[in-house]
Amino acid sequence: MLGFIKKDLLMIKSNIKILVILLFIYVIMAFQGQMDLSFLIPFISVMIMMSTFSYDTFNKWEAYAVTLPNGRKNSVKAKYLATIILISITTIIIAILSFIISYAKTNIIDFENIIGTTFGSLFATILLQSLIYPAMYKFGPEKARIGLMVIIFSVAIIGGFIANYIDLSAVIKILEYIGAYWIIIFTIAMILMLYVSYKISEKIYFKKEF
């Protein structure tokens, strides 16, 4: 299975120059206060991993992958593990950059705020990828990309509606009640989301014809 993970990471590595340039632009924007870096985790991670799905489909790798030992099982498992590796790397990079930017701008490191926003973004990333991966396997990257846009816009519209018309005090109360346990609860939720998403993707991939 390590071979399948390496394949995805090597494909990402081939595009590393573009990613470094992107990151550089965003860091400059963050320094100027035009962008919050923590929100880049979902964007960068999803874009990078979606490109590997597109390469797989475009280059007809999937049919060949099935002919390799344990190909069907390992292809899916490796995609999820490569994602976890990638998310971990981007999260660490973004967290370090956020600390540096925070300190450079104010001479104070706002630990609580940075950890909170980084963790929130991490949660959003996992949620997004847990939703999009089964769609990638079921409908292919082109259709799933449209689905991703629909999800993002739907969440934005529904979120806006909720914020404007619904009393959020109950939600705030729940969050206050959770208090210090929020990291544990959100971590469990992320693991569960990834697990359920993986199982669905595996089921789809096992039946898929190439």
Add this chain to the structure above:
Amino acid sequence: MENILEVKNLCKKYKGFELQNVNITLPKGMIMGFIGENGAGKTTTIKAILDIIKNYTGEIKIFGLDNRKEDKKIKEDIGVVLDDMFFPEILTPNDINTIMKNIYKNWDSQLYFKYLNDFTLPNNKPIKTLSKGMRKKLEIATAISHHPKLLILDEPTAGLDPIARNEVIDIFQNFIQNEECSIFISTHITTDLEHIADYITFINNGKIVLSKNREELLEEYGILKCSQEEFEKIDKKDFIKYKKNKYQYDVLVENIKEFNKKYQVNTIDKITLEELMILMVKGEK
């Protein structure tokens, strides 16, 4: 003789196309050429053997094991080249080595780089910069670098120039020197098979129409070139197919000796696989 590949009553339905009761038996140490026109069912059969497609019926055994139940065990010992290019184009041949040595237990990096060297393939250039022929060679080098016992090749010489084709055929012949190894090869380029294949299996419209030892086939089958008058004297059951050309009839005969005995003709030529394929597909009965 032990069979390395057995396909029994393989059926698969698509809209407008159907594989019907495909039966294939490849003994150990042999090369089987799988021929047929485009869309005849060659790739579909290979995809079923490799479990790339699902929902087919019938039984497929490789090394005596069920291809669906013993997937991992079987695939460690199979080398595959598919008809489409399949390596991610942004990777390099070096990357392929990194990937494959972490996939196959028996991956032999030394052998792989030897093949790259023999084929004069660059190690560090992205695959997208390689020509079609070079990519095919890379796929073949990858297919044989983990010491497989069975090669399943779908159009492996397509896109190669005659010199490269010759190199590839030599590699297949070397591969088969080990009597434990076998090759199942589908191709349009039937001349490649005339020198190396032990068996020929011919598929047409999703059905196997012929599966025979190559030497016997080329020895027994013949092509009678005759006039309309001569053709009309031949009993329908004594030939397989015929094709009316501008000046003559080409008649496909199954048993040259018996035909000669009955009709006292001496103008039956030995058939090539290409002529056989054309007459079987385009000929009338």
